[in-house]
Amino acid sequence: MxxxxxxxxxxxxxxxxxxxxxxxxxxxxxxxxxxxVCQGCQRQVVMTRHDFDKRFKRVLKSAQD
Incomplete structure (x- = not known):
């Protein structure tokens, strides 16, 4: 995993x-x-974790920074 x-x-x-x-x-x-949530137009999108993982590329800014 x-x-x-x-x-x-x-x-x-x-x-x-x-x-x-x-x-x-x-x-x-x-x-x-x-x-x-899109940072340009604030549109919200809900998708399964499986779909998100397929479409995910990289982290631009960590929330911990």
Missing amino acids: EAVMYNLHDIVEMKKPHACGVNEWQIMRVGADMKI
Whole structure:
């Protein structure tokens, strides 16, 4: 099993940008479902953790910083 690479309130980059053109998302909920918020237009998206893990690219800013 892989270690968790992201935490609640981290700013992450996904493989594809949002329709508004921004590719920065804040993680608002971690569980079986993931809730992320676009940092450009504030649109909220809920997806399964499996889908999130497939689309996740990297952490841009850790919430602990």
